Amino acid sequence: MYSILGIINLNEDDSRIEELTYNRPIAAIPFAGRYRIIDFTISNMVNSGINHVFIFTRDKYRSITDHIQTGRAWDLERKNKGVFIFNPLQNYYPYLRSSDMDIISDYLDYIYYSKEKYVVISPSYFISRIDYSKMLKEHIERKADISVAYKKIEKETGEYSDSDCLIIGKDNRVIDIINKKGAKNVFMETIMMERKLFMDIINKRILGTDKDLLKDAVFQLKNNLKIFAYNYDGYLVKIDTINTYYKENLELLKESTMSKLFSDSWPVYTKAKDEPPVKYQVNAEVTNSMIASGCCIDGTVENSVLFRRVGIQPGVKINHCIVMQNSKIGENAVLEHVILDKNVVISSGEVLRGTWDDPIIIEKNQII
Amino acid sequence: MSKEVIALILAGGQGTRLGSLTKKMAKPAVAFGGKYRIIDFTLSNCSNSDIEVVGVLTQFEPLVLNSYIGIGAPWGLDRRDGGVTILPPYLNEEGGEWYKGTANAVYQNIEFIDLHKPKYVLILSGDHIYKMDYSKLISFHKEKEAEATIAVLKVPLSEASRFGIMNTTEDGSIYEFEEKPIEPKSNLASMGIYLFNWDILKKFLLEDEQDKKSHHDFGKNVIPNMLNSGVKLMAYPFSGYWKDVGTIESLWEANMDLLESDNELDLFDTNWKIYSSAFIQPAQYIGKEAKIVNSLIGEGCKIYGTIINSVIFPGVYIAKDAIISDTVVMEDTIINESTIINKSIIGNRCEIGQNCKVGKTESKNISIISDDFYMEGGTIYV
Numbered sequence: 001m002y003s004i005l006g007i008i009n010l011n012e013d014d015s016r017i018e019e020l021t022y023n024r025p026i027a028a029i030p031f032a033g034r035y036r037i038i039d040f041t042i043s044n045m046v047n048s049g050i051n052h053v054f055i056f057t058r059d060k061y062r063s064i065t066d067h068i069q070t071g072r073a074w075d076l077e078r079k080n081k082g083v084f085i086f087n088p089l090q091n092y093y094p095y096l097r098s099s100d101m102d103i104i105s106d107y108l109d110y111i112y113y114s115k116e117k118y119v120v121i122s123p124s125y126f127i128s129r130i131d132y133s134k135m136l137k138e139h140i141e142r143k144a145d146i147s148v149a150y151k152k153i154e155k156e157t158g159e160y161s162d163s164d165c166l167i168i169g170k171d172n173r174v175i176d177i178i179n180k181k182g183a184k185n186v187f188m189e190t191i192m193m194e195r196k197l198f199m200d201i202i203n204k205r206i207l208g209t210d211k212d213l214l215k216d217a218v219f220q221l222k223n224n225l226k227i228f229a230y231n232y233d234g235y236l237v238k239i240d241t242i243n244t245y246y247k248e249n250l251e252l253l254k255e256s257t258m259s260k261l262f263s264d265s266w267p268v269y270t271k272a273k274d275e276p277p278v279k280y281q282v283n284a285e286v287t288n289s290m291i292a293s294g295c296c297i298d299g300t301v302e303n304s305v306l307f308r309r310v311g312i313q314p315g316v317k318i319n320h321c322i323v324m325q326n327s328k329i330g331e332n333a334v335l336e337h338v339i340l341d342k343n344v345v346i347s348s349g350e351v352l353r354g355t356w357d358d359p360i361i362i363e364k365n366q367i368i
Numbered sequence: 369m370s371k372e373v374i375a376l377i378l379a380g381g382q383g384t385r386l387g388s389l390t391k392k393m394a395k396p397a398v399a400f401g402g403k404y405r406i407i408d409f410t411l412s413n414c415s416n417s418d419i420e421v422v423g424v425l426t427q428f429e430p431l432v433l434n435s436y437i438g439i440g441a442p443w444g445l446d447r448r449d450g451g452v453t454i455l456p457p458y459l460n461e462e463g464g465e466w467y468k469g470t471a472n473a474v475y476q477n478i479e480f481i482d483l484h485k486p487k488y489v490l491i492l493s494g495d496h497i498y499k500m501d502y503s504k505l506i507s508f509h510k511e512k513e514a515e516a517t518i519a520v521l522k523v524p525l526s527e528a529s530r531f532g533i534m535n536t537t538e539d540g541s542i543y544e545f546e547e548k549p550i551e552p553k554s555n556l557a558s559m560g561i562y563l564f565n566w567d568i569l570k571k572f573l574l575e576d577e578q579d580k581k582s583h584h585d586f587g588k589n590v591i592p593n594m595l596n597s598g599v600k601l602m603a604y605p606f607s608g609y610w611k612d613v614g615t616i617e618s619l620w621e622a623n624m625d626l627l628e629s630d631n632e633l634d635l636f637d638t639n640w641k642i643y644s645s646a647f648i649q650p651a652q653y654i655g656k657e658a659k660i661v662n663s664l665i666g667e668g669c670k671i672y673g674t675i676i677n678s679v680i681f682p683g684v685y686i687a688k689d690a691i692i693s694d695t696v697v698m699e700d701t702i703i704n705e706s707t708i709i710n711k712s713i714i715g716n717r718c719e720i721g722q723n724c725k726v727g728k729t730e731s732k733n734i735s736i737i738s739d740d741f742y743m744e745g746g747t748i749y750v
Contacts, residue, residue, distance in 0.1 A: 032650065032651065033650065033651025034650065034651050034667075072441065073646075253653070255653075258650075258653065262650045267648045268648075268650065269648060272442070272646035274442075274641050274642070274643050274644065274646075276401075276402070276403060276635035276636055276642070276664070277401070277402035277403050277635075277664040277665055277666045277667070277679075277680075277681075277682075278652065278664065278665045278666075279636070279663075279664055280660040280661060280662060280663045280664075280665065280675075281629070281661075281662060282629075282661055282662050284660060284661060284662075285659070286654045286658065286660060287654060287655070287656050287657070287658060288654065288655065288656045289653075289654050290650075290651045290652070290653050290654075291651060291652050291653075291654060291665075292651040292652075292667075293403075293651075293666070293667050294636070296636065305651075306651075307651075
């Protein structure tokens with residue numbers, strides 16, 4: 001097997017999910033009860049046999065550093081290789097570098113000194129179960145210069161509305177990339193090539209590209225290089241709006257969806273928090289919900305996702321809610337269609353009602 | 369590098385009274401509380417008390433325990449100098465032998481202890497469930513200028529004859545030790561937690577080893593010998609939850625104790641976390657018709673049935689119309705539709721078929737299903 005250097009590119013547009021990204025990048029948003037969004041991409045890499053991972057942040061990287069720590073949770077605490085976080089260099093340029101090409105080029109020597117023959121570049125906000133080793137196998141078989149992953153969707157349902165799509169010709173060659181409603185080959189922003197070619201692309205002068213974003217630079221080369229499309233067919237969601245975040249979390253309450261994302265053969269790893277099991281008290285009534293460890297429940301919870309160490313007092317009724325870590329809901333409060341960020345306190349008797357299409361969001365550390 | 373204090377955890381016990389639960393593992397590795405193993409409490413106490421060197425003395429069926437502890441990372445005991453070390457019996461030039469008793473087990477590891485040049489050695493048991501700040505015990509020991517300190521717990525006088533009882537003077541110094549006395553003079557029971565000045569302990573261990581009649585046991589031999597020789601022994605009073613889970617009944621009771629709303633062993637206390645090797649499981653899912661009351665449920669469970677007063681470990685599947693009450697269900701077990709389980713302990717990775725009946729609420733005994741058991745649908749097992 002050929003070795004792959006995993007690169008997680010966190011240059012992700014968070015303008016449409018602003019309420020949850022004041023203090024964190026999309027990659028660090030809690031998802032599915034006990035994970036952060038980046039856990040899925042790192043776990044995919046680890047499960048694909050990748051043991052050398054570079055994470056390139058753009059801004060608000062404190063929560064990523066705190067979450068990844070030494071990488072032990074993903075078995076990426078290695079004497080050689082393992083996980084590295086690269087933040088944009090500050091006090092080095094007169095302005096904050098925001099293009100991923102610039103951020104990566106500041107660390108090109110790390111990529112140069114890596115030993116892996118291939119690299120795969122992936123964002124965090126596409127949550128999938130892609131197996132990069134299968135992608136590499138196809139990449140080699142097709143003698144591709146570059147492979148890009150996509151998923152073919154049956155009908156335009158809106159959740160990928162702002163995604164780039166691929167136009168694919170005969171033999172799976174990529175003809176072009178478009179950003180247009182109705183397109184069906186959703187580009188997962190996952191790109192594979194030899195490490196040497198990757199360095200040449202980042203080192204713009206060599207191949208003559210003039211783009212600031214990696215994906216633009218790659219597709220600028222479509223006439224000179226063989227770019228092939230790799231078809232991924234599995235769980236895929238893109239979390240870059242409040243709406244998709246809210247709905248895709250609750251969608252996991254369906255057994256059929258849940259089993260597409262989680263299985264024993266493809267575990268998702270995350271940082272351990274040493275929480276006790278969930279305590280259900282005498283007044284607990286919980287149905288159709290996902291509950292993370294350390295919660296203490298003495299009220300009614302329906303159709304909701306509760307993250308770690310959430311407290312639900314007697315008389316509380318919550319329905320269609322997402323409650324993040326360490327939030328506490330006081331007696332007799334009623335919440336419907338609400339997202340509570342971390343450490344929120346809802347006072348007794350409070351009533352909050354959003355709608356399915358417009359959930360109420362309570363920011364981190366608020367007391368209502 | 370010398371350490372002021374090192375801890376040794378005696379984890380070699382076979383735990384025969386736990387029956388089939390310890391068929392393939394030592395007692396300290398037995399699961400407890402919907403997530404933990406018994407030894408997690410002692411290891412977490414060490415970690416939370418800033419004890420940096422911990423030796424775990426294993427002997428009986430050590431595989432599960434050894435691989436569970438590993439390099440000690442879950443408890444923060446993977447340290448550059450010291451950390452956790454597994455200490456099984458070993459062979460040397462003169463041969464070698466099994467650990468003959470608690471004192472002999474420590475005797476055989478004198479070299480390990482000397483390596484760290486400690487001033488004090490803390491002897492702990494790997495099969496007790498409690499939360500204790502050992503640093504307070506150590507301060508007490510220093511303050512009283514003791515040579516040995518034994519942690520004691522007040523037990524009801526009626527039960528005192530089941531324990532090793534310390535008779536003390538007003539200032540807490542021990543003048544007499546009675547193992548399971550028929551007519552106890554006090555209700556201060558030894559918790560099996562000893563802090564010794566290493567030089568004193570070493571001298572007594574060497575002497576004890578020469579004594580052919582000795583059982584090589586701390587309670588039976590070493591402590592009485594120290595008393596007879598005028599060593600300054602102090603009793604350190606501990607109050608709080610403490611349980612020796614030596615029997616099926618006490619293991620079941622200890623699990624049920626966690627469900628009491630005012631239980632003293634508060635697992636939710638963030639100031640004294642109990643660490644455990646993490647499970648790789650998603651959050652638990654509670655189905656549309658599920659009903660869960662007064663229970664603890666672990667990660668990755670899928671619950672579609674009814675659970676009352678029970679402790680459910682990670683990865684358990686409980687089907688629709690199954691009713692589980694007053695029961696402990698361990699890891700990755702599957703309980704199928706319409707099965708009713710009362711007052712039982714169900715082992716790891718079992719599968720219980722549909723329409724089974726296990727255990728009886730009014731029964732005095734706890735029904736046990738051992739690990740990896742497959743029960744055909746329709747079975748009645750009481």
